[in-house]
Amino acid sequence: MNDVFITKASTYLPNDPISNDEMESYLGLVNNTPSKARALILRNNKITTRYYALDKNNKPTHSNAQITAKAVEGLFDQNFTKADMELLSCGTTSADQIQPSHASMVHGELNLGKSIEINTSTGLCNSGMNAFNYGFLSVKAGVRQNAVCVGSERFSAWMTADKFNHEAENLKQLEERPIIAFKREFLRWMLSDGAGALLLQNKPRENSISLKVEFIDFYSYAHEVEACMYSGCEKQENGDLKSWADYSSNEWLKQSIFALKQDTKLLDEYILVKGAESLRTSFDKHNLDPEKIDHIIAHISSGYFKEGLKEEFAKKGLDFPWEKWYYNLSEVGNIGAGSIFIALEELMNSGKLKKGEKVLLCVPESGRFAYSCALLTVC
Structure with a gap:
């Protein structure tokens, strides 16, 4: 088995950063009414700026495949060219289409002029880590000498007002308040x-x-907990998900x-507890000393x-002091x-890393509560 190293990282964020006050200028008003929940959600999530592949007419400026290709192109230099690339492994929640695969579309955007191996991981936040793991194992096994791994999203196109206006109009006809459910609106501001x-x-x-990849671990708790974050379906009273294919096109x-929804009560109950449980399992499995971890990048959906x-x-014996944590969520x-990749790129290029230091990555996924972690050594 080969050792595997992250030798370069690259980030692409479309257009200019957008402030909290500008969000509805880009996403639009549902039912032509400013959101009453927006201020509360933003106050809790502590996000002050974000990026949208949209203009102020709610029109897309980039596809997900284009955003992903831009990030990949940032890896090319005199040491690693397009001709050197052997494997492209992509993870996303928000592919531009159901088929073909996201990685296939990104390969098309890159204009490499050659055939390569591709892999697409779908799901939620862990799809990026799944893509990372595929590349890691391929290089480790000697199947490939290099792999480009990408995590990306283009959520903004899912969150524009026109995607929700039909529901608001339907509520009017039913003589209900024409306000979309919190489980749908919540993620518009996240x-x-x-x-x-x-x-x-x-x-x-x-x-x-460079960062040596020591291990990548994954844990799913779907055998214990029902779905929390979902799309292309509707949650039933018993917790089951009813597929879009089982609804009429009018529905x-x-x-x-097709809106992305989240059960915030389940999120509060399980997301942190199961995250700590899974990380403790990895520390025990690899016989790790928490005090020897120098940097922690933990993906969180909200500053809350x-x-x-x-x-x-800390309850699990993993009491990392604040100075070791690295966050960029608010910016x-x-x-x-894509979050864990983008934060790692910032840390790699920050000048803060020293040879021999250990970097811990932690990623939760609230879909049906799955978690991943990875340990990296600076070299």
Whole structure:
């Protein structure tokens, strides 16, 4: 088995950062009415700016595939060219289409002029880590000498007002208040667009920071907990999900079936507890000493969870001091599958890393509560 190193990282964030006050200028007003929930949600999530692949007419400026390709192109230099690339592994929640695969579309955007191996991981926040793991294992096994792994999202196109106006109109006809359900509106004020890319190789790069990948672990708790975050379906009273394919096409619009939704009560109950449980399992499995971890990058969807996550980790004997934590949520927003890559790229290029230090990555996924973590060594 080969050692595997992250030798370069790249980020692409579309257009200019957008402030809280500008959000509805880009996403639009549902039922031509300013959101009453927006201020509360933003106050809790602590996000101050984010990025949208949209203009102020709610028109797209980039596809997800284009955002992803831009991040990949940032990896190319005199040491690693398009001709050198062997494997493209992409993870996203928000692919531009159901088929073809997201990685296939990104390969088309890159104009490499050659055939390569591609892999697409779908799901929610862990799809980026799944893509990372595919590349890691391929290089480790010697199947490939390098792999480009990308996490990306283009959530903004899912959140524009026109996607919800049919539901609001339906509520009017039913003589209900024409306000979309909180489980749908909640995520309109949480999510952001962007992509982060990692280059994995079987040797570290000379005269620059490289990160050796020690391990990547995954844990699912779907056997214990029902779905919390979902799209293309509707949650039933017994917790089951009814597929979009089992609704009529009229109901797709009236009930915003394809909107991304979240059960915030389940989120509060399980997201931190199961995250700490899974990380403790990895520390025991690899016989790790918490005191020897130098940097922690934990993806969180909202600043609301920041204090609670530290407390839950501490309950499991993982009491990391605040100076070791690295966050960029408030500046870039929640970019789902891309968040951990984008934060890692910032840390790699910050000048803060020193040879021999350990970097811990932690990623939760509230879909049906799945978690991943990875340990990296600076070299």
